[in-house]
Amino acid sequence: MAGKQFKQRVFSGIQPSGSLHLGNYLGAIVKFVELQQSHECIYCVVDLHAITVWQDPNELPAAIRDVTASYIAAGIDPKKHIVFNQSQVAEHAELAWVFNCVARLGWLNRMTQFKEKAGKDRENVSVGLYAYPTLMAADILLYLATHVPVGEDQKQHLELSRDIAQKFNNDFGASIAARGHGEAFFPQPEPLIQGPATRVMSLRDGTKKMSKSDPSDQSRINMTDDADAIALKIRRAKTDPDALPSEEKGLDHRPEADNLVSIYAAVAGISKAEVLRHHGGAQFSAFKPALTDLLVAKLDPIGKEVRRLMQDPAYIDSILADGSARAQAIATETMKAVKDIVGFVRR
Numbered sequence: 225m226a227g228k229q230f231k232q233r234v235f236s237g238i239q240p241s242g243s244l245h246l247g248n249y250l251g252a253i254v255k256f257v258e259l260q261q262s263h264e265c266i267y268c269v270v271d272l273h274a275i276t277v278w279q280d281p282n283e284l285p286a287a288i289r290d291v292t293a294s295y296i297a298a299g300i301d302p303k304k305h306i307v308f309n310q311s312q313v314a315e316h317a318e319l320a321w322v323f324n325c326v327a328r329l330g331w332l333n334r335m336t337q338f339k340e341k342a343g344k345d346r347e348n349v350s351v352g353l354y355a356y357p358t359l360m361a362a363d364i365l366l367y368l369a370t371h372v373p374v375g376e377d378q379k380q381h382l383e384l385s386r387d388i389a390q391k392f393n394n395d396f397g398a399s400i401a402a403r404g405h406g407e408a409f410f411p412q413p414e415p416l417i418q419g420p421a422t423r424v425m426s427l428r429d430g431t432k433k434m435s436k437s438d439p440s441d442q443s444r445i446n447m448t449d450d451a452d453a454i455a456l457k458i459r460r461a462k463t464d465p466d467a468l469p470s471e472e473k474g475l476d477h478r479p480e481a482d483n484l485v486s487i488y489a490a491v492a493g494i495s496k497a498e499v500l501r502h503h504g505g506a507q508f509s510a511f512k513p514a515l516t517d518l519l520v521a522k523l524d525p526i527g528k529e530v531r532r533l534m535q536d537p538a539y540i541d542s543i544l545a546d547g548s549a550r551a552q553a554i555a556t557e558t559m560k561a562v563k564d565i566v567g568f569v570r571r
């Protein structure tokens with residue numbers, strides 16, 4: 225892969241599998257918004273991924289529109305960049321199939337997210353849940369994306385996407401070169417995992433990731449929670465009895481304290497060390513109201529805008545239709561080239 229320069233392009237997505245939460249916001253959306261200044265960005269509502277576990281068909285359309293509204297309310301510009309939902313661009317599924325034939329079973333067997341999500345009931349989960357990472361590789365590589373902003377939990381899947389890109393480039397190297405694409409057709413997408421909140425933890429258990437699928441709504445701050453709900457959840461958030469330390473090292477083995485300090489740092493845009501310089505020695509009874517004020521100031525306007533946008537589903541659908549058409553134009557070109565490289569006969 226040495227040498228070939230790919231145009232810099234950002235791709236990422238979020239599943240419409242429930243209410244978006246502070247982890248999705250700090251781990252992903254904040255970076256999506258920042259990257260718009262420096263890159264061409266494509267942000268997807270990954271509905272094909274969502275159905276790897278059961279989704280009620282009566283609720284899925286609202287969930288898709290809710291993620292779209294959250295993108296826009298947080299500051300993503302769907303005119304300058306591309307916002308769309310995955311199922312409107314059939315090439316995602318088409319490239320995923322090719323990648324199913326490139327990726328090795330042994331690679332997928334190592335994926336920890338599958339192991340966690342399948343749990344003990346492995347025989348009973350969908351084939352889609354197992355193949356999820358090959359679809360994710362297709363999402364990214366369909367647009368020849370070079371940078372992928374994600375939370376820490378997606379690091380392993382990103383590494384798999386890089387392995388798939390490399391194996392495709394190697395396996396079809398002669399065909400790629402013969403068709404004038406140089407030494408590599410796909411780039412090696414780089415994960416962008418940065419900041420103090422790449423892994424926001426549950427408010428009820430500091431060792432578990434904050435997640436949409438956690439049955440307890442008290443475990444997460446939803447992007448659309450109002451000020452009262454945020455205050456209540458932070459007040460009830462699990463903590464230990466000690467005061468906050470003055471240095472970061474003092475957060476070791478205190479997962480809940482570390483989580484609240486990390487959230488504060490990420491929302492305030494400062495380091496954890498700085499948070500502790502101001503709040504070291506404080507009891508949680510004093511720190512929690514300060515954290516609540518910060519969260520309300522950040523999330524309340526976004527939540528209000530999401531609720532306003534959700535009043536107009538036709539507008540949201542028009543954004544998705546426009547974004548899908550623009551995404552499709554890129555995807556079609558990639559798939560034509562992939563078909564030629566693999567050796568399919570096409571119209």
Ligand code: AQP
Nearest residue numbers: 239241247248251252374375422423424434435436437
């Ligand atoms: N707790 C988190 N901290 C930081 N980042 C997070 N992300 C998710 N949870 C956290 C990041 O959000 C983006 C979108 O995630 P996703 O919806 O595609 O899937 P997920 O990672 O499986 O998120 P959830 O909330 O845990 O969903 P469910 O419960 O449906 O599986 C990704 O960039 C992810 O890293």
